[in-house]
Amino acid sequence: MNDRYLSVEQVAEILGTSVRFPRRLIEERRITYVKVGRHVRIPERALREFVDSRTVEPRTRSRVRYGRAA
Numbered sequence: 883m884n885d886r887y888l889s890v891e892q893v894a895e896i897l898g899t900s901v902r903f904p905r906r907l908i909e910e911r912r913i914t915y916v917k918v919g920r921h922v923r924i925p926e927r928a929l930r931e932f933v934d935s936r937t938v939e940p941r942t943r944s945r946v947r948y949g950r951a952a
Contacts, residue, residue: 887916887923896929907932 888896893904904924907913914928 886926887918888926888929890922890924893924893929897933 890901890904890908894901897903904913908915908922908924913924913932916923916925
């Protein structure tokens, strides 16, 4: 229970999106959330896992020659 619980507005600010995006994640159950009465809170851990699972690492490009230079 050491995890911080963030409001939808806080999550939107952290992600740099509108409030609609985290609400859609909750609606589609793509992120873990907790209902406290009529309030919805997202555990900080769940937000971190969501971002980590969708982080795309850059590809290293190897130098491959496809022909000879004239």
